[in-house]
Amino acid sequence: MASITPSMHQEATIQDEVVLSQSTTSNENRDYNKESGISLKPGISLEPRISLEPESSLEPESSLFQHGQAYFSLEVFKYIADQYARTNGFKVILYKGNNRSDGVRSTQVFACDRYGLxxxxxxxxxxxxxxxxxxxxxxxxxxxxxHNRNDDIYYISQAILHHNHSLIPVQLMRISSANREIPVEIKEEIFLAKKAGISTSQIQSLLVVKYGPATKKWLIKDIYNLISSDRISRSEFQAHDFLLLLQQKRNNDPEFSYEFELDNDNRLKHVIWTFSLQKWQYMRFHNTIVYDNTYKSN
Known part of the structure; x- marks a missing residue:
């Protein structure tokens, strides 16, 4: 049984000799990850890294997720669970949990993404x-x-390890929604390319040239959705700033007037405003000129 080993020459005992993974490997052949503080078999790393291909399977499910298994943090467990799920045809999600009064996450449930109704x-x-x-x-x-207060370690207290649905074949996992998350640095490149006037289809081709065929796991619709969501968020921010500007003008000039209308989704639909000078001119000439400044994108 593998126990926590803080150094090559000195072993640390944690309540009832915390078991992290089953192993018949000798202490001399066991690898140790200092950053995460967890003993691993040779060739297994918990260091997150950007990878365009699914990771190879870790250990058998019964070994990784047995009752009483210990993990130094929820992040360590989530990383291991994600790697396991990615190579076994499903996705792991954060479901529900509780925090203690000191802010520490005392309980956390991880579930299959098809959990619930x-x-x-x-x-x-x-x-x-x-x-x-x-x-x-x-x-x-x-x-x-x-979470155990005494040793600051998370233990598996309950686990159900079977599914009631078919799992995604390994060869299709790379294009499943679970593996199509676009990294932040790639998103910035997409926004920059779009700002330069490059079409979405050309952006996809550029990514394939730069990062290899594995980027094809990001479907063209993923890039379209990313660009669309960014445009919507920026337009909502601009509308909010515009209404703040109108309110500021009213604060500076009580005769300044404006009205606006929102749609069912609370998005800005119509705006009309008039300056004090325009009101004075109307009182003088009894005539009105209305400018329709509607903007429509192609």
Whole structure:
């Protein structure tokens, strides 16, 4: 049984000799990761790194996630669970947990991304609704970790390790939603390329040239969605700033007036404003000129 080894010459005993993984390897052949503080078998690393291909499988599920298994942090467990799930056809999500009064996460549940039941929202008859089926099927796979105050270590207190659905074949996992997360640095390159006027399809081609064929796991729709969400967030921010500017003008000039209208999603729809000089001119000439400054993007 492998126990915590703080150095090559000195062993540390943690309550009841905390078991991190089953191993028949001798102490001389056991690798030690100083940053995470966990003993591992040779060739296993917990250091996160950017990889364009799925990681190879770690250890058998019964060895990694057995009752009483200890982990130094939730981040360490999440990394191991993600690597295991990625090579076994599913995705692990943070489900629910509790914090103590001191802010420490005392309990955390990790579950299959198909855990739970889908609760449909009321449909708005005035909107076009998409007929999309939910992937949730109340999958029972979950693992609960509890934090021990005495040794500051997380232990597996409960685990159900079977699924009620078919798993994604390994050869298809790289294009599944679980593995299509675009790294932050790649997102910045996409935004920069789009700002330079490069089309979305050309951006995908540039990524393939720069990072290799593995980037094809980011589907073209992922890049479209990323650009679209960025544009929406920036437009909402600009609308908020615009209304603040109008309010500032009213504070400086009580005769300044403006009105605005929001749609059902609380997004800015219409705005009209008039300056004090325009009001004075209307009182003098009894005539009005309205400028329609509607902006439409192609």
């Amino acid at each position: 889908f609760k449909p929202k009321p449909k708005d008859p005035n909107k076009k609704n998409r007929n999309v089926e939910s992937k949730k099927c109340n999958c029972p796979w979950f693992i609960r970790l509890n």
